[in-house]
Amino acid sequence: MIYLIDGSLEGLLCAVYEWFERKPGKVLLKLEHYHQPDAFSKVFAVHNDSKKADRVWKGLQKKLDKAWMRRFYCTFLAELPEAYGYLFEFACYIFSSGPGAEGNYGNAYVLHVAQTAKKVEREKHRMEAFIRFQHAADGIFYCGIDPDFNVLPLIMSHFKHRYADQQWVIYDLKRHYGLFYNLERVEEIYLEPEAERRLQKPCTEIQAEKEPLYAVLWKDYFKSTNITARKNTKLHVQHVPKRYWKYLTEKISI
Amino acid sequence: MSERIREKLNILADAAKYDVSCSSSGGTRKNDNKGLGDSHASGICHTYTEDGRCVSLLKILLTNHCIFDCAFCVSRKSNDIERAAFTVEEVVSLTINFYRRNFIEGLFLSSGIFKNADFTMERLLRVVKKLRLEERFNGYIHLKTIPGASEELIREAGLYADRMSINLEMPTESGLKLLAPEKNHEEVKKPLAVVQRQLIQLKDEKKLFKSTPTFVPAGQSTQMVIGATPETDKDIMHTAAAFYKDFSLKRVYYSGYIPISNDNRLPVLGSQPPLIRENRLYQTDWLMRFYGFHVNELLNEANPHLDIDIDPKLSWALRNLQYFPVDINVAAYKMILRIPGIGVSSAKKIVQARKFGKLRIDQLKKIGVAYNRAKHFITCADTPYQLKDYQGTQIKTFILAESQSKYLKHDVQQLILF
Numbered sequence: 001m002i003y004l005i006d007g008s009l010e011g012l013l014c015a016v017y018e019w020f021e022r023k024p025g026k027v028l029l030k031l032e033h034y035h036q037p038d039a040f041s042k043v044f045a046v047h048n049d050s051k052k053a054d055r056v057w058k059g060l061q062k063k064l065d066k067a068w069m070r071r072f073y074c075t076f077l078a079e080l081p082e083a084y085g086y087l088f089e090f091a092c093y094i095f096s097s098g099p100g101a102e103g104n105y106g107n108a109y110v111l112h113v114a115q116t117a118k119k120v121e122r123e124k125h126r127m128e129a130f131i132r133f134q135h136a137a138d139g140i141f142y143c144g145i146d147p148d149f150n151v152l153p154l155i156m157s158h159f160k161h162r163y164a165d166q167q168w169v170i171y172d173l174k175r176h177y178g179l180f181y182n183l184e185r186v187e188e189i190y191l192e193p194e195a196e197r198r199l200q201k202p203c204t205e206i207q208a209e210k211e212p213l214y215a216v217l218w219k220d221y222f223k224s225t226n227i228t229a230r231k232n233t234k235l236h237v238q239h240v241p242k243r244y245w246k247y248l249t250e251k252i253s254i
Numbered sequence: 255m256s257e258r259i260r261e262k263l264n265i266l267a268d269a270a271k272y273d274v275s276c277s278s279s280g281g282t283r284k285n286d287n288k289g290l291g292d293s294h295a296s297g298i299c300h301t302y303t304e305d306g307r308c309v310s311l312l313k314i315l316l317t318n319h320c321i322f323d324c325a326f327c328v329s330r331k332s333n334d335i336e337r338a339a340f341t342v343e344e345v346v347s348l349t350i351n352f353y354r355r356n357f358i359e360g361l362f363l364s365s366g367i368f369k370n371a372d373f374t375m376e377r378l379l380r381v382v383k384k385l386r387l388e389e390r391f392n393g394y395i396h397l398k399t400i401p402g403a404s405e406e407l408i409r410e411a412g413l414y415a416d417r418m419s420i421n422l423e424m425p426t427e428s429g430l431k432l433l434a435p436e437k438n439h440e441e442v443k444k445p446l447a448v449v450q451r452q453l454i455q456l457k458d459e460k461k462l463f464k465s466t467p468t469f470v471p472a473g474q475s476t477q478m479v480i481g482a483t484p485e486t487d488k489d490i491m492h493t494a495a496a497f498y499k500d501f502s503l504k505r506v507y508y509s510g511y512i513p514i515s516n517d518n519r520l521p522v523l524g525s526q527p528p529l530i531r532e533n534r535l536y537q538t539d540w541l542m543r544f545y546g547f548h549v550n551e552l553l554n555e556a557n558p559h560l561d562i563d564i565d566p567k568l569s570w571a572l573r574n575l576q577y578f579p580v581d582i583n584v585a586a587y588k589m590i591l592r593i594p595g596i597g598v599s600s601a602k603k604i605v606q607a608r609k610f611g612k613l614r615i616d617q618l619k620k621i622g623v624a625y626n627r628a629k630h631f632i633t634c635a636d637t638p639y640q641l642k643d644y645q646g647t648q649i650k651t652f653i654l655a656e657s658q659s660k661y662l663k664h665d666v667q668q669l670i671l672f
Contacts, residue, residue: 105607106617129298133355141354161292164285165390166354210351213256217348218357220260224267225313226303229512229527235306239299249357250301 001027004035004045005084009076012084013053015046016091029088031081056091063094068102071117077150078120086112123147124154130240131159132249133168135208140167142206144199145247146174156186171199215249222250263348265338269318269329270364273421273477274507278310278359278394280472281416289390291353291360293416297394298359311362311396312352316340316377320366324434325517326423326482329366333515339368342380349385353393360394360416361385371402379407382414394472399449401441408448417472417504420445422497425490429483432519442476446501449474453502473504480535481528482511482520487560488553491538495549498542508535534560541567544598545591564650568594571631572646578631583612595628626656 001024005011012029019027024044037043061069072090075083090109094101104110126147133141141163152172156179159170163181169189171178173196180189191199198206245251281293299308317339318329328335340348349361363381367374378397385391397415399408412418420442424430427439452469460466476497478490494506510527513520538560541547545567552566553559561569571578571594580589582604590601600622607613607621612635619625629637630649644652 100609103606104610105603105621106610106613108620111620125298129300131356135355143356158292158294161285163290163354164288164292165290214351214355217260217263218352218355220263221267221312221352222301222303222309224264225271225309227271227305227307227512230305230307230510230529232306233304236302236304239302239306239308248301249355 001025002035002041002043003027003029003088004032004043005029006046006048007031007033007079007084008048009073010048010050010053011046012076012087013056013091014049015088016056016095017049017052018044018046019088019092020095027088029085031084034081059095060091063099064102071113074117074120074124074154075113077153078116079150080116083112083116086116120149120151120154123149124151126244127151127155128158130244130248131155131170132247134206135211135214136206137208138206139208140169142169142171142199143247144171144173144196146172150175152177152179160186171196173199218249259344259348262338262340262344263314265336266315266318266340267313269366270313270315270362272328272509272512273313273362273364273398274307274509275362275396275417275419275475275477275505276308276310276313277396277417277472277475277505280504281360281394282468282471283392283394283416285392287390287392289392290350291391291393293392293394294359300356300358310359311394312349312358312360313362314340314345314348314364316345316363316365316374316381317368318366319368321369322367322434322436324423324437325515325519326433326479326511328514342377342384345381346384346389349393350389350391353391358393360396362396362398364398365400367400371400372404372407375400375403375407375411379411379414382411386414396472399445401437401445403445405448408445409452412449412452412470413467415470417475418445418449418470419475419477421477422493423477423479424483425478425480425485425493426483429485432483443501446474446476446497446503450501474501475503475505475507477507477509479511480508480532486558487531487535487538488555488558490535491542491549491553494539495542506539508532508539530562531560534562534566538566541570546588547592563654565594567592568627568650568653572650575646579633579637580631582618582632582634583608593628593631595624595626595631597622627653 003015003018005015015029032045060072064072072087075087086109090113093107093109102110105114127145131143131145133143136142152170159168160181167181167183169178169180171191176190176196178189178191180187240248276299277297279297283293285292297310299310301309303309315329319337319339320329320331323331345363352358353360363378365374365378378400382395382397385395395415396417396419397411399418399420401420422439422442423434423437430437430439449470456466456469478493480490490508497503497506510529510532511521512527513523513525516523538552541552542549547570552570560566571592580593582590587601587605590596590604591598603621604613607617614635615625615637618634630644630652
């Protein structure tokens, strides 16, 4: 039996609801988008229904503590095709077992969810570290990113607390949406392709006057604080993977 | 104007880079004044230098002018280098502007000593006060205490800094006397004690009054230079353990000496810093703080030095085979922590998971246990039966043969024939 979902959290939770209602036995969860119909397997397209999703979410909250609910959400944000399946199996396992089942790291789905969530949390942490704002002429601090996972919802409150007195924009160039903090609250924004392109590299036309100076000072600092006698490129690259370099001020040559 | 500030930053960041502390964790300042910054309990490394060290703070000296002449220090009086000094405003503006662009978590401010201790300490204090009071800055500030500064200044600085530290420089008094005749360990202990007393006092007051000011919320730390003087690993770690105990320090840092001068009391210029040894000392430090080891178990009269080829936990296990094998499915958490190849998080997972049934080898591997190392010290549900009782040296050979230690390549000496 194949269950088809649309890739939303609601769809995933509804799939869990439907499984318990129908008890169809072993089920394979697939995304509509990637599904290739064949003649042999039975297919059931899951309908999104916010009431059903809500019931499953509340049910999970009764079974799992906050840390585990966050792991569940993080694994969803990984946007990995296989992760939807893990979450589905994990939720079914939790509902059909006694309390504390999430501690069973011997169970493959518990472990998968824990490990995927950890990867997402790692990237969330990296984004908190590697975001480099540029002060634009309009007074707003801009930054473009393209993380592997969809971490914007996870980093929002961090930046809101940290930069409470400056307006900022963090834009996900891969997923084409961003966050804008207007000194009051954070809003979701969508930019035109032209504006998106300008976020991809340091851009002179949008910069405030002092901006090049601080970029240079930061580069200088990065160089001066290095101890050549201890050079360890392997460790350096391990900590700052190359895929992030294109957005790091200290790694961009002007 | 901008050229001069670049020059100063280059000189004063270069001079501060030998201070190893980069921690920005443990801050408790919340951004509730709608100001700038929020101290993160876990700390954030914003980038890493090409030598692989974390950069989380703008680490600079206020000045590299110094009245002292310590042989191990680049800023020593007799060294012929360029000198510079930041103004209070320059440090504040650099910190704020770097912070606003998310380059850093905060400021690490140290200084050479100009004129005298109080004059210098007073300047450092002006920087932190301006940041906190005028700029409403809630980021992390690590302030170096200047040895010999008056108690009032140290206490006041503690109201604005998140962490304070003062370097022991050399692990033993005799080592310090040799290289820095003007300094001694007592001078270091005094300010550490001042801060510790104040911490305890304010903690007691906090129980009575909610409005008690925060004081050095991220605690104190210190640093020792390793390999400049002939101390054993035992001397170093026993000193560290004593400082952890006496002054409840948050961290002790170990910094492998990098030759910077032609002084005949010190290793010659160009010799490689003792990186492996430094790494082993940090591992030992970790075992003391997070794994429940007493320093005497790891380093004692019979074993004054740490092994270079294997880590200190494995080395302890091989010397104490009478405690092994440990049954993963019944042993106490504390004993599981002592098994080579099992870290804190795997140990916790094991204790949770075994409630659901006896754990097998494949499950241990998935949980994250370094099984090839751990297998010599454990039994679990499907451990194969084994007749032969191996000696510690044999187990060590097995593990070394399987491991791909990054240090192994240093041991292999290529012979040159022609």
